[in-house]
Amino acid sequence: xxxxxxxxxxxxxxxxxxxxxxxxxxxxxxxxxxxxxxxxxxxxxxxxxxxxxxxxxxxxxxxxxxxxxxxxxxxxxxxxxxxxxxxxxxxxxxxxxxxxxxxxxxxxxxxxxxxxxxxxxxxxxxxxxxxxxxxxxxxxxxxxxxxxxxxxxxxxxxxxxxxxxxxxxxxxxxxxxxxxxxxxxxxxxxxxxxxxxxxxxxxxxxxxxxxxxxxxxxxxxxxxxxxxxxxxxxxxxxxxxxxxxxxxxxxxxxxxxxxxxxxxxxxxxxxxxxxxxxxxxxxxxx
Amino acid sequence: xxxxxxxxxxxxxxxxxxxxxxxxxxxxxxxxxxxxxxxxxxxxxxxxxxxxxxxxxxxxxxxxxxxxxxxxxxxxxxxxxxxxxxxxxxxxxxxxxxxxxxxxxxxxxxxxxxxxxxxxxxxxxxxxxxxxxxxxxxxxxxxxxxxxxxxxxxxxxxxxxxxxxxxx
Numbered sequence: 433x434x435x436x437x438x439x440x441x442x443x444x445x446x447x448x449x450x451x452x453x454x455x456x457x458x459x460x461x462x463x464x465x466x467x468x469x470x471x472x473x474x475x476x477x478x479x480x481x482x483x484x485x486x487x488x489x490x491x492x493x494x495x496x497x498x499x500x501x502x503x504x505x506x507x508x509x510x511x512x513x514x515x516x517x518x519x520x521x522x523x524x525x526x527x528x529x530x531x532x533x534x535x536x537x538x539x540x541x542x543x544x545x546x547x548x549x550x551x552x553x554x555x556x557x558x559x560x561x562x563x564x565x566x567x568x569x570x571x572x573x574x575x576x577x578x579x580x581x582x583x584x585x586x587x588x589x590x591x592x593x594x595x596x597x598x599x600x601x602x603x604x605x606x607x608x609x610x611x612x613x614x615x616x617x618x619x620x621x622x623x624x625x626x627x628x629x630x631x632x633x634x635x636x637x638x639x640x641x642x643x644x645x646x647x648x649x650x651x652x653x654x655x656x657x658x659x660x661x662x663x664x665x666x667x668x669x670x671x672x673x674x675x676x677x678x679x680x681x682x683x684x685x686x687x688x689x690x691x692x693x694x695x696x697x698x699x700x701x702x703x704x705x706x707x708x709x710x711x712x713x714x715x716x717x718x
Numbered sequence: 719x720x721x722x723x724x725x726x727x728x729x730x731x732x733x734x735x736x737x738x739x740x741x742x743x744x745x746x747x748x749x750x751x752x753x754x755x756x757x758x759x760x761x762x763x764x765x766x767x768x769x770x771x772x773x774x775x776x777x778x779x780x781x782x783x784x785x786x787x788x789x790x791x792x793x794x795x796x797x798x799x800x801x802x803x804x805x806x807x808x809x810x811x812x813x814x815x816x817x818x819x820x821x822x823x824x825x826x827x828x829x830x831x832x833x834x835x836x837x838x839x840x841x842x843x844x845x846x847x848x849x850x851x852x853x854x855x856x857x858x859x860x861x862x863x864x865x866x867x868x869x870x871x872x873x874x875x876x877x878x879x880x881x882x883x884x885x886x
Contacts, residue, residue, distance in 0.1 A: 714741040717730040718799065718806055718872040 434645050434684070435612045436485070436523045436566045437543020444707050446679070446698050449485035449525060449546075449687040450478035451651065454507040458492040459664055460652050460689050468511060475515050479522055481691040486519075487546055488512060488537075489527035493622075495578050501532045509536045516541030525568075529577050531555035538563035544615075546687075548622060548649075549577040551600045561608035568615045568647055569600035573623030581623050589628045590635045593618040594642060601644060615685060617647040621655050629655035633674050636681035648678045649687035651694075672697045680705055720885040722856050723752040724824065725775065726796035726876040727768035727846050741872075748867035748878040754779040755880060756790035763849045768794030795850040797821070797875025798843035805873025807844040816843055817875040824850075824879055825865055827857040845875075859884040 434441040441447065452474050456463040465471040475486050490507035491499045512524055525544035526537040531553045534545045538559060545560050547553075550572035560567040571593040573584050586592045597616035604614050618639055620629040632639075639646050650656065656670035657663065668690060675686060675694055679701035688694040702708040729735055730742045731749060740746060753760070753775045762772040762783045769783075772792050776782055783792075797817040800810035816839060823831040833854035840847045860883035867878035 709736050709738050712737045712739045712741050713735065714730055714737075714872055716806070717735050718728060718874040 433612050434615075435610060436525075437564065437613075439484075439521075439523045439543060441484075444702075445684070446702055447484040447523075447685045448478075448482065448691050448695055448698075449487045449523075449647070449685050450474075450481075450483035450691050451687060451689050452478070452486045452488045453492070454488060454490050454511055455492045457496055458489070459494060468514075471511060472514065475519065475522075478691050479519055482695060483522075483691045485523040485525050485544065485685070486515065487525040487527050487687055488515070488542075490533075491528070491578070493548060493578065495580065501530050504528065504530065504533050505536050508533065509540050512537045512542050513540040529553050529556065531559045534559040534565075535563075538565045544568065546647075548572075548617075548619065550574070550596065550619070550622075551603065552577050554603075557604045557607035557609060560604065560613075564610070564613075566613035566615065567604050567609055568617050569597045569604060570617040570619040570622065571596045572619055575623045581621075581625060584623055584625070584628075586628065589624065589631055590618075590638050593632060594639055597639070598642060598644070614644060615647045616642070616644045617649060620648065620650055621653045624655075626655040626658040629653070630659065633677050636678050636683060640682035645684040646678075646682070647685035647687060648675075648683045650674045650678065651686075651688045651690070668693060676701050682707075719861075719882055720856070721756050721790040722793065722853065722881045722883075722885075723756055723791070724793045724795060724850070724853075724877055724879045725749040725752060725771070726874070726878075727764065727771050727794045728796070728874070728876065729767065729771070731771050732774050745867055745869075745871070745876055745878070749775055750778055752866055752878050752880050753781070753792060756781070756792060759784045759787065759789040760792050761785070761789040762792050762794070763853045764792075764794035765846065765849060768846065768849060791853060791856055793849050793853040795846050795848070796877070797847075797870075798840075798845040799874040800843045801870050801875060802873045807873075810843055812839065813843050813875075816840070816845065817870075820845075820847065820850075821868065821875070821877065824877060825863060827860055827863060827881060829854045829856075829858045832857065856885050857881055857883070 456466040465474045490504040529549035544566040546568040618632045652667040656667045798813040800807035800813040864880045
């Protein structure tokens with residue numbers, strides 16, 4: 433069982449985590465949902481498309497203007513409360529590395545803290561435990577939040593990702609986060625060059641074999657763009673190809689911009705893998 | 719009094735071919751009710767694939783096939799698979815007449831007609847009737863007949879029928 437705050441899922445369920453940016457400058461949507469009402473429309477859209485999770489973020493991952501905790505909270509806390517009220521069945525995740533922000537959003541109704549920066553704030557696990565929230569433990573190679581990877585190398589990037597995310601998971605457990613509320617994420621492109629992200633994708637089964645549910649965040653990222661020489665906005669096919677590989681390996685949660693396309697891709701691969709039945713098969717079986 | 723039931727050998731009834739949205743939900747419900755009605759000891763009259771369908775249905779209701787002793791009978795068979803252009807065997811103009819005659823013989827029931835079904839024509843029409851021919855004598859002294867399902871949702875004619883009477 434996978435428990436994300438107030439929501440429970442079976443061990444063979446795959447989950448779409450739709451990205452909802454309350455930022456003026458994120459790389460894919462470039463501020464399209466910066467206004468609160470636009471962000472809320474985005475939530476309505478992805479909920480209607482069947483997303484199980486919304487991942488609300490108040491700070492873009494890339495370097496840029498410094499956003500303090502107060503400003504970050506002003507972008508996400510009331511918004512979380514509004515989403516909680518209108519969509520009681522939606523899992524609400526908040527993309528933050530700050531314990532202070534995590535505490536406020538959990539109080540407002542968040543179920544999951546998506547710490548894309550690998551536990552940079554050591555108190556974040558305590559916040560998750562205190563609220564009974566779930567947590568995503570990512571691998572970043574130890575970089576400072578909102579910095580780009582520069583000449584980072586690994587003896588074995590997959591080994592490093594497993595060791596770091598499991599170490600983080602252990603810290604979460606020690607802090608009192610429930611075992612079935614911990615998710616690991618190799619964090620494509622975070623502290624990684626394109627070759628690292630490709631290797632993580634190729635060997636994702638090794639992360640799945642740890643037994644922890646694996647989240648992948650592939651959507652329109654630079655490793656897709658560099659691999660296919662495609663700009664942001666023209667990376668859907670590459671994203672879906674990478675998604676297929678991760679689905680075959682057994683990734684459980686997919687952090688995405690395009691929900692229906694990813695859902696179809698994952699359902700197809702999950703069914704090929706024998707973990708899901710076809711929607712409706714009668715051909716040759718009459 | 720002996721109970722006899724007929725279900726079609728539709729492979730979509732098998733658990734290994736399950737869909738999220740059951741394409742034969744209505745047929746399945748009728749089959750399971752009929753099989754449950756047979757009781758615990760059931761002798762199966764079926765071809766190889768039909769026997770698998772029978773075993774799966776019996777397992778679903780907590781019964782298992784027996785080979786001797788007093789028992790009810792589960793017959794697995796169906797009409798033609800050539801009833802439309804989309805049917806597995808495409809459209810054969812003889813299919814409708816064949817199925818209608820077979821259907822009438824099952825409902826009456828007419829054991830002589832069932833025992834004398836044209837197996838050559840049945841094969842050309844992709845109809846699985848050999849088990850029905852084999853079971854025909856069981857339907858000589860029937861007192862009650864119930865047809866729970868009679869349709870061809872995918873170009874194959876299915877019946878779910880139940881008979882109760884004195885078997886010689």
